[in-house]
Structures are given as structure tokens and as C-alpha cells.
Amino acid sequence: MNGHPDKHPHSFRRSWLEVSLGQIRANYRAVRSVVGLSVDIMPVVKADAYRHGAVAVSHALEAEGARWLAVSNVEEGAALRQSGITARILVMADFLPPPGALNEFQLTPVAHTLEDIATLRTPYHLKIDTGMGRLGTRATPDEIVRAIAAGQAELEGVMTHFASSANYESPQTEQQIAHFERVLEALRAAGLGPRYAHASSSIPVAYRRTAGWGNLVRPGHAIYGYVSPARGAAAPAPVLDIRPALTWKASVLAVKDLPTGALIGYGGIHRAARPMRIAVLAAGYADGIPHRLGNRGQVIVQGKLAPIVGAVSMDLTTIDVTACPELRAGDAVMLLGSEGGVSIDAQQMARVAGTISYSVLCGIHARVTRVYVD
Numbered sequence: 001m002n003g004h005p006d007k008h009p010h011s012f013r014r015s016w017l018e019v020s021l022g023q024i025r026a027n028y029r030a031v032r033s034v035v036g037l038s039v040d041i042m043p044v045v046k047a048d049a050y051r052h053g054a055v056a057v058s059h060a061l062e063a064e065g066a067r068w069l070a071v072s073n074v075e076e077g078a079a080l081r082q083s084g085i086t087a088r089i090l091v092m093a094d095f096l097p098p099p100g101a102l103n104e105f106q107l108t109p110v111a112h113t114l115e116d117i118a119t120l121r122t123p124y125h126l127k128i129d130t131g132m133g134r135l136g137t138r139a140t141p142d143e144i145v146r147a148i149a150a151g152q153a154e155l156e157g158v159m160t161h162f163a164s165s166a167n168y169e170s171p172q173t174e175q176q177i178a179h180f181e182r183v184l185e186a187l188r189a190a191g192l193g194p195r196y197a198h199a200s201s202s203i204p205v206a207y208r209r210t211a212g213w214g215n216l217v218r219p220g221h222a223i224y225g226y227v228s229p230a231r232g233a234a235a236p237a238p239v240l241d242i243r244p245a246l247t248w249k250a251s252v253l254a255v256k257d258l259p260t261g262a263l264i265g266y267g268g269i270h271r272a273a274r275p276m277r278i279a280v281l282a283a284g285y286a287d288g289i290p291h292r293l294g295n296r297g298q299v300i301v302q303g304k305l306a307p308i309v310g311a312v313s314m315d316l317t318t319i320d321v322t323a324c325p326e327l328r329a330g331d332a333v334m335l336l337g338s339e340g341g342v343s344i345d346a347q348q349m350a351r352v353a354g355t356i357s358y359s360v361l362c363g364i365h366a367r368v369t370r371v372y373v374d
């Protein structure tokens with residue numbers, strides 16, 4: 001090494017994300033324009049903001065007016081607080097944090113059982129299992145009222161989570177809303193009505209299922225520019241004007257010509273049917289490219305779609321660039337994003353890979369560095 005930091009080999013990027021904080025903020029405003037001013041918004045920034053980077057995303061959202069953020073666990077909340085976030089932070093899915101952590105990092109806990117309520121000394125939100133069968137109490141409204149009345153801390157919010165809100169053929173969401181309303185009614189009747197009632201993630205916001213909104217909504221996916229398609233003839237059209245905030249790029253390590261009949265990659269699962277030019281990308285399944293995209297997926301090369309050929313390897317992916325004669329080693333291609341009128345988003349990638357867009361986004365490995373753009 002000659003000591004010049006700009007010559008350091010690691011300044012070469014194999015694969016990286018460009019995250020538009022302006023688009024994150026625009027997506028937040030789109031949620032605001034749908035829910036109006038009487039409903040508060042608690043963006044969900046768990047899993048490192050669906051891999052967009054929780055610290056940068058949270059600061060952008062705070063600047064846009066967000067007064068609440070939701071994370072899954074104390075570590076995520078503590079990291080945000082240590083980065084200077086002043087918004088309220090709800091810890092949705094952890095063990096009840098020790099009082100020390102709650103005070104030190106000013107985190108707001110979620111109680112998931114009636115026993116939790118008895119141990120709390122700070123304002124909390126109570127999760128009701130209204131039928132999802134995951135976290136939350138399944139106690140009766142009377143039992144819940146008694147436990148809250150006997151507790152020492154303030155019940156600030158009551159929440160639930162829907163299991164099937166995109167499915168308009170299922171009665172499950174209506175049943176969950178009815179159950180939630182019964183609990184809220186019992187609390188109000190006992191003079192224990194909470195300041196916040198919240199139940200809706202992105203989907204009930206996007207499809208305007210106002211009965212599920214309460215006075216606070218918890219969008220995650222929508223903040224990053226995505227809404228899952230709804231199912232059923234009665235499904236309304238989504239009303240949110242949002243766009244993906246993330247572009248995923250990879251560098252070309254090598255470009256080479258293969259003769260007819262050449263086999264490509266592990267298992268030789270692709271055979272060149274004609275003379276073919278391939279590019280080897282510096283990203284593989286260790287970076288989060290789904291292995292199932294082998295011989296199936298596509299990437300964007302200079303504004304054109306180029307097929308993935310052969311198996312996706314751990315650190316490398318091969319693509320057919322016969323139609324892109326100008327591509328050179330060192331150039332960048334797009335795994336997710338849009339260019340020249342073509343685009344690939346996480347939903348399209350997920351469909352081809354047989355998974356869901358959430359999993360594609362969260363599956364982007366931490367070693368893929370992030371660059372923030374306007």
C-alpha cells in the first residue's frame with residue numbers, strides 16, 4: 001500500500017444502495033395526505049428501516065414531522081436515540097425492556113400480556129391479539145379493564161395488528177376490527193380510554209380501510225414506496241401516491257465472450273445457444289440476490305433488461321449482455337431501480353424468486369453499503 005486513501009482497493013464498490021431520502025419524505029407526505037390531520041403517523045423503521053438505514057431514514061422522517069417511530073426491539077430503539085432522534089419510539093415486539101433501558105433511551109414499551117401491565121412503571125401501549133394469533137393478549141375485555149385499573153403505569157395506547165388486510169375475500173379484518181372495538185368500548189366505559197388506538201399498517205392505509213385506522217397508523221412498506229396488491233373482487237384501488245426510494249446497483253467485474261455451447265456457472269444450468277457476451281457482476285446471494293433468480297431474473301443494463309444466466313453464486317452473478325456491446329468492466333448495472341423507461345422493483349423481483357417484497361428488501365445484506373441521495 002502506498003498510503004493514499006483514495007487508492008485503497010476498498011474504495012471500489014462491489015454493490016451498493018442509493019436511498020432517496022427525498023422519496024422517503026414524499027412517501028410520508030403521501031400517507032399524510034390520505035389519512036389527514038386527525039390521524040397521527042408512526043412510520044415503522046424496524047429491520048434497519050427495511051434495509052434503507054434506520055438512522056438516516058428516521059432523521060428524514062422526523063424532519064418531515066413524524067412524532068412517533070416504531071421499532072421491533074430495544075437495540076433498534078437505543079441506536080435511534082443515540083443518533084439524536086427525539087421522536088417517541090415504540091418498541092413493538094421485544095421482551096418487556098428493563099426499566100433502566102426504558103429510562104436511559106426514553107423508549108415506549110408494548111405490553112403483550114396482563115402480567116406485563118403489573119410490572120410497568122412508565123406509559124405503555126397494550127397489544128391486543130384480535131385474531132392474528134401472534135403477539136398480544138387474548139384476555140376478555142373485562143379482564144383487560146381489571147388489569148389496567150390495577151396497574152400503576154399509564155395506558156397510553158391500545159394496538160392490534162391485522163393478519164389478512166389485503167384479502168377482501170376474507171372476513172378476518174372485519175372480525176379483528178370488531179374485537180378491537182369491543183376492547184376499546186370496555187376501556188372507555190371504565191374511564192380508561194387511551195390516548196391512542198392503532199391497528200393499521202400500510203395496506204389499510206393504501207386501500208382506505210378507515211375503520212381500522214383509529215387515530216394513529218403504522219405504515220412501514222408504504223414509507224419505502226410499496227403497497228402489496230389486494231385480493232378479491234371487492235378490493236378497491238390503492239390511493240397512495242408513492243414510489244420506491246431505493247436503487248440497488250452492482251459493478252461489472254468482467255465482460256467476456258462465450259462460444260455456442262459454453263456452459264455458465266455452477267451445475268452448468270445455462271448453455272449458450274449462440275455466441276454470447278456475458279458480464280460477471282460483483283454481487284451474489286451473500287449480498288441478498290435471491291438464489292432462485294438463477295436463469296430466471298433480470299437486471300437493468302444501460303436502460304435495457306438483461307437476463308440472469310446460470311446460477312446465482314455467493315458473490316457473483318452472470319448476465320447475458322449480448323445486446324449491450326458498450327458495457328465494460330467497472331460499469332454499474334441495476335438490480336433494483338428504473339432507468340431508460342424500464343424498471344425492476346422488489347415486488348417484481350420477489351414474484352420471480354417466489355418470495356415477498358418485504359423479504360427481498362430485508363434480505364439485502366448489511367455488507368451492501370448505502371449512499372444517500374436527494
Ligand SMILES: *Cc1c(COP(=O)(O)O)cnc(C)c1O
Pocket residue numbers: 044046092161200201202203218219220221222
Ligand atoms: C411491520 C409492522 C408494521 C408495518 O407493516 P407494513 O406492512 O410494512 O406497513 C405495522 N405494525 C406492526 C405490528 C408490524 O410488525
